[in-house]
Amino acid sequence: MRRGDNPKMKRLFPFFRYLLLAGALPGGSILSAQVPTLRVAFHIFQTDSGTGNFHADSVREMIFLKELEQWINTKAGKLDTLTPPVSSPYVPDAGFRIRVDTVFFHRDSHAWDCSVDIDAPYMRTRYVDQDSAMSYRQKHQTLPVFIGGNISIVGGHSRNIGGKGYIGMRGFYQQYIQNQYDVAVEESAKNLLHEIGHTVGLMHNFRGGTTGDQCDTCEDNGCPDIGTSNNIMDYWPSYGHALSECQAAIISSHLKGEKGTISDVLVNDSCYAIPESTLVISRGDTIRITGTQYLHGNLEILAGGVLDVSGYLSVPQGCRIQVRRGGQLVLSKGTVGNLCGDLWEGIFTESDDRTSTPQVRFVMGGKVENALIGLIWSDAVGIIGDRALFRNNVVGISLKGDSLVSATIQNFDFITTRRLNHHEEGFTPKAFIRATRASTMNVAHCTFTNEPGTLQFSIDSCGAGIDFNGEMIEVRGCYFYRLFTGIRTFARRDQVIHFNKFENSRCGVNILSGGYQSISENIFVLQRFNDVPTFGIVAHEPGVLQAHLNRFESEYGGGQIAGLCLVNPGTPNSTCYHNEYINLPVGNIILNQADIEKELFKWSAQPGREFSDLRLGTQFRRNVYWNTDGEILMMRNPGFGVVKGQSPEDINTSFINPADLPFGGYLWLDDAAGLTAFWPGKVPPDTIDAWHGIFEFMNRDESQSRRFSEFSIDTVKGALAKLDQMGKNPGDFFSGNLFEDLETLRGFPLAARSSVIMGYLDRFHHKEVWFIQGLTEIAATNSRIDTLLVDLRDSLAFCWYLTVPWWNTPPLHEVREVPALPGWPVGDYYRLLPDLVKGKPFPSFDIQPIPASEYIQIFPRASYIPDNFWRYEIFTSDGRLKLSGSLQGIQSLKIDTGGLSGGIYFIRIFGSRMNLGTQRFMIIPR
Ligand SMILES: [Zn+2]
Structure with a gap:
């Protein structure tokens, strides 16, 4: 017979407890001590x-x-x-x-x-x-x-x-x-x-x-x-x-x-709380705690009152210490905590009167431990930390108040050991410092340590060193060890993170907001975790980011480690200069790199443009890579689900929404097979087609770079010159392989182009007037030829996602909400829809002659029977409808184009039951 069969036999609570507890409870004193x-x-x-x-x-x-x-x-x-x-x-x-x-x-x-x-x-x-x-x-x-x-x-x-x-x-x-x-x-x-x-x-x-x-x-x-x-x-x-x-x-x-x-x-029967009891320290009173004392209720320090703890003050579960304005809490080597294995509420400060602030002073290492929130920091609180120690609290310090709080936290130590009470019940450290509504916070010379690390807590529940939401944050000279995230910030304005060391954390710095971000001279020691990736810095939609002189290093390498990961970086000029990457599989990852051509052409069309207005996105220059496999990896469109492949299943399963992922999506360099994408809980595809915009390139010192010898300043210059030439004479389109050059140029990673162009401007813009003129010409006369290539590709990708499952042949003219793409020409993106006819090649017709002038002739591909109700529409390259009409019978598949001026056009052909797709063609005027 097992326990549980006869409950009466199993436990003998009332009798035994009565015997044991008789006389054991201390009297009604609110402070007591016990062996x-x-x-x-x-x-x-x-x-x-x-x-x-x-x-x-x-x-x-x-x-x-x-x-x-x-x-x-x-x-x-x-x-x-x-x-x-x-x-x-x-x-x-x-x-x-x-x-x-x-x-x-x-x-x-x-x-x-x-x-x-x-x-x-x-x-x-x-x-x-x-x-x-x-x-x-x-x-x-x-x-x-x-x-x-x-x-x-x-x-x-x-x-x-x-x-x-x-x-x-x-x-x-x-x-x-x-x-x-x-x-x-x-x-x-x-x-x-x-x-x-x-x-x-x-x-x-x-x-x-x-x-x-x-x-x-x-x-x-x-x-x-x-x-x-x-x-x-x-x-x-x-x-x-x-x-x-x-x-x-x-x-x-x-x-x-x-x-x-x-x-x-x-155990300790002193850890009980007497209901609704509060020990009040009034004006003129000073209570000194020297040995170990047990508090049995709340404690309030009023104006003029002092609590001086040099021993251990144990506060029961559900109770707090409240420091009112003018009150003083001094921890002189002493500790406020809980000796009964419970979590108490913490130290609360009140700040409704700026003329008489509450004071909390830590002298020679005063400690706060085992609280739900160690210290609630309101505005206008005098807090002095002389190596204050916050140990095993669920949250160490929380900044909050009715008004925005400003805080300077210096010389504090925060640590989690294996002795966080109730951790077996699921209490894990959340954040050592948490600001939910701060104006400015300065943190300097603090340490943030998870002592047991992976031995005791899962690395994922080790909490953040600093979790900041507010206006401005500055962190200098701090040390972060074995945390989920060292610093996680959502700062609306400046973020300055200098001279810190981040060691063995999942993510050193995680930036979730724009603004100005200066991350310099930090050291990131990146430890490989077998099942999850590790990053030095992750920046989501960064504003102006300056990552300079940082060192990203890994002892063992391998696995999923990257120094810097930029998610949707946008086009403000950001600089990643003079960083050092040591023994990493990937130096930098960029998800959704901004479209530099678009910015370039936009800029060139502006009257009175200044170089300082030219937004070329993030630039990687003068970085040093030691034993690093992939220096910069870029992924154009993870949000649109075109990570890999053509099959509907892949389109479904490979959809990555950066917002769904803790770090915004990932890209990795597979040990054997090149690039693979991966994300938690899903099986990564085996390979990724380079068509989808994943690039690898070298960005060492320009003179040493392998790829830069192919795509040097001369390459850009040459291509731009050809564009310029074409602007003057569209008939030269096919001379000198311009189209090929453009394609080649387009395939070159955008961040690298950004660096090349910027480098060019830095050095030559005073002399080379043709460059500016060329850009102007291009913008004025040949709108978006280069941009169009990107436009076309992205639109296709975009529409693929929107029309999943596209093989179900949605009605041709169904109106769908198409989210606006900032800076994109407004138009009917469905003109560029891929073939909606299952199993047919796309587009399903050819055009002769190429280039054309007076007319074009349509040649439907095999198995297409001309439909009496086919219609055509011809658009300019920027989406304006120029011609439309019907195609009736095989002899009338010839369209008069004599009225069109020279340039690139698109023709779409569709019937009542099918869509033959869209084809690009060119008109050269006679
Ligand atoms: Zn023994």
Whole structure:
């Protein structure tokens, strides 16, 4: 029979708790102190038939168990003098007590044996970890003592020195049955005390044979080969109960939580809160906390009142410290926290009066720990942090108030260790500093550390160092270690991030807003995580970004690591200069690079244009790449779902919306097969067609770049000259492979063109008048030839997405909302729709002659039967309808174009039931 079959047999709450708690509650004082007490649960294991051990319905047996606790506490509070004597002073008190909180009864013949290797780990798993009926406290903040029954000799073992795993004991029941009652109590309890000695951090005080190593490094105990003393930690503790000073120090250190996990089970009845009680510190009052004190309600510091903590002030769950205007909280090396394993509310400051601000002062490392929000910072609060430490709070400092808050945070340390209370219940660190509505925030010389890192918390729940939403932020000289994000900002104005170090975080800096961004002279140490990507900087729709002199480095390389990722960077002139990339798979990623041609032509058409007005997007220059596979990777249209391929399935599944992704979408360099795209939770395509705008190029010093030798300034200059020439004489269109040059130029990465053009302007614009003239000519006479190529391609891609599933042949003239593309010519994008006839080649007709002048002749492709109701429309390259009409019968598939002037045109042909697509052609006037 298992536990749960007979609930009455299992737990004996009322009776036992009554015995234990009688007289244990301190009086009504709002401050109290208590000796550290371990919360213990006894688990009595009977045989399957309910025999062979203590019984819940025997009052005498229950009292026997209760007396074990009393015996241990009496001895722990009144130790013997050590025999043989030692050099260090007598230790009168072990510094801890136990409290048996609950007794559980189980019927399990297997566990009844309670042996070291097999039963006890099973007992912990089966009867503690997997028991869903247990409370958080019973599961994580209680030391289980498993009491088996089948062996008559008393003995025991404990799991982990200084740990809260469990203790296994045997022989108690046989002692109880066979021996004199008092002897049985003593024999059982002293063995249990010895095991508890292990759980609070002690090893034996003897070596355990000539080659043994069971001793603590306690010199005041010596370390004989075999036990000869009355020390608790002697093997058969028959002579008394004593500890050395060194042992007491080890216990104390464990109970303070400095070592092991045993302090998790400390209980303390002082952590209760008296409902609606508040301790008020009024004008002229000063309360000093020197030792450990327990608060039992809220605390308010009024004007002229002072709370000075140099010891430990424990605040119960649900309670807070409120510093009113003119009040003062001083933490001089002291700590405000919670010693009961709970989370308290935190320090609140009030700021409705600027003439008399509340003061919170940290002197020589004052600490705030285990709060939901360590400090709520309103405006006009005087906060001085002399290496203030915020430890294991869900949120360290939160800036908020009725008005916008400004804050300067200097010399603060923020840390998460493995001791965030209730983390097993899902409480994980959120942000060390969080500003929800700040005007300006300056953070300098602070550290943000997640100490356990991946060992304890998932890296994804390690929180952010700084989470900022407001106007302006400046962060200098800080250190960020093992966080989800070092700095995440949504700043409407300036963001200045200089001289920081970001180490082993998922993302060092994540910028979610525009404005002016200066990120310089930081060091990003990027650690590879196997399942998720790692970035130094991610900037979403950055405004004017200046990333200079940063170092992005990885020790091991490989995996999914990139230094800088720009998402929708737009065309303001941004500069990424003089950065160093070391041992990375990818240096920089750009998603949705801005259209530089469009900006270029727009600019050239402006009267009175200035070079400073020329927006060429992000430029990467003078960066140094060491052992970096892909230096800059660009992806034109991830938002439009054209990452890969032609099949409908791919179009569906490869749709990436940057807003859906924590970092806005990704691109990666596959180890073997070139570029692949990937994103969480979806299978990446194997390959990506370069048609979709993914480019790789070298952007070292220009003179050394491989690709730059092909696409040098001369290439751009030559192409522009040809454009200029064509503007003067469209008949030259096919001379000198201009079209090919344009295509080549277009295929060149935009950011590189931006650099080339800008570099050209930097150096030659004073001399080379032709360039400006050429641009003007191009803009004036040959609108958008180059742009059109991009336009066409993007429109197709765009429409593909909009018409998914396009193979279902939507009605030709169905009106759909087409989101406006900024700066794009307004027009009917559906004129450029791909073939809507499933399985047919597209477009489904050819045109002769090329180029044309007086007429064009239409040649439908095979399997098309001329439809009496076919219609045609001819558009100019910028979308204006020039001609339309019907095509009736095969002999009339000739269209008079004598009235059209020279240039590029588009013709669309469609019928009542099908669409033959759109074809481009050229007119050269006679
Ligand atoms: Zn032992």
